[in-house]
Amino acid sequence: MDMLHSAQDLRAVVGRWRTAGLRIGFVPTMGNLHAGHYSLLRTARERCDRVLASVFVNPTQFGPNEDFARYPRTLDADAAGLAEQGCDLLFVPETATLYPFGTEAATRVDVRGVTEMLEGAFRPGHFAGVATVVLRLLNLVQPDVAIFGRKDYQQLLTIRRLAADLCLPVDIVAAPTLREANGLAMSSRNQYLSPVEREQAAAIHHTLQAMRESVIRGETLAQIEANAVAALDASGFRTDYAALRCADDLALPPAGQRDGLVALIAARLGNTRLIDNLAIDNGVG
Ligand code: PAF
Numbered sequence: 001m002d003m004l005h006s007a008q009d010l011r012a013v014v015g016r017w018r019t020a021g022l023r024i025g026f027v028p029t030m031g032n033l034h035a036g037h038y039s040l041l042r043t044a045r046e047r048c049d050r051v052l053a054s055v056f057v058n059p060t061q062f063g064p065n066e067d068f069a070r071y072p073r074t075l076d077a078d079a080a081g082l083a084e085q086g087c088d089l090l091f092v093p094e095t096a097t098l099y100p101f102g103t104e105a106a107t108r109v110d111v112r113g114v115t116e117m118l119e120g121a122f123r124p125g126h127f128a129g130v131a132t133v134v135l136r137l138l139n140l141v142q143p144d145v146a147i148f149g150r151k152d153y154q155q156l157l158t159i160r161r162l163a164a165d166l167c168l169p170v171d172i173v174a175a176p177t178l179r180e181a182n183g184l185a186m187s188s189r190n191q192y193l194s195p196v197e198r199e200q201a202a203a204i205h206h207t208l209q210a211m212r213e214s215v216i217r218g219e220t221l222a223q224i225e226a227n228a229v230a231a232l233d234a235s236g237f238r239t240d241y242a243a244l245r246c247a248d249d250l251a252l253p254p255a256g257q258r259d260g261l262v263a264l265i266a267a268r269l270g271n272t273r274l275i276d277n278l279a280i281d282n283g284v285g
Helices: 007-019 035-047 075-084 126-141 153-165 188-192 195-200 202-217 221-234
Strands: 002-004 024-029 050-055 089-091 145-149 171-175 238-246 261-269 272-280
Touching: 002 007, 007 024, 007 089, 007 126, 024 035, 024 126, 035 050, 035 145, 035 171, 050 075, 050 126, 075 089, 126 153, 145 153, 153 171, 153 261, 188 272, 195 202, 202 221, 202 238, 202 261, 202 272, 221 238, 221 261
Parallel strands: 002 089, 024 050, 024 145, 050 089, 145 171
Antiparallel strands: 238 261, 261 272
């Protein structure tokens, strides 16, 4: 597997693949790769002839009090893991390649609607940073397919909206969330958790499952959300939200809607903020 740093080298390789008529799959990451990322790679491999991953810890999607400085940077291990998984090319751009005018003066992409609630409300500017870097990466790589995990559900919807709204010639494909044996969604941030917190953190998935069962039983959505927050707080979390939304656009569900929903949670355990979600599609709608 080659590792490239410059846009020029990247374009040369991808250009050769394209001339040969190969279908190109792209997995953008911030590194510190785990089994969840490798499953994105397999999803790309199933659909494409060549698979390319990027590692870039994007400063513009972190808020001033977030973990940009301490975000784990493990490039050697990431490159070894990607090579073992059969990745064809790793792109590791410099900040100046993605932000030639600096991050403050950068042209930014503001995806409306789907970014404005939930994570968007708790992390102002986060999705503008994500959309801004993903658009740059897609323009540089020009893949046929780009893979994003369902674990970051609002991010997935944001990128789908970005691609549709800006007529980007790329298929955005969603890959399922990989979980630890106790149900905890795999995430690079899990490594901030102590062994005890890792066990405690499984309560997020269990609460999402309880929310889904309560929807199916017909409880009111407001009551289900309130019960979920109370259950998480009682398990030692500081809960930012436990919400039931329309799966398509994260709008508040119309009265009586029980299908095509998604349950989403963001909660802090110690200094670590975790997010997760679960689809609720019970065929009754
Ligand atoms: O999900 C991530 O790892 C990041 O948000 C992404 C999509 C690579 C953009 O920096």
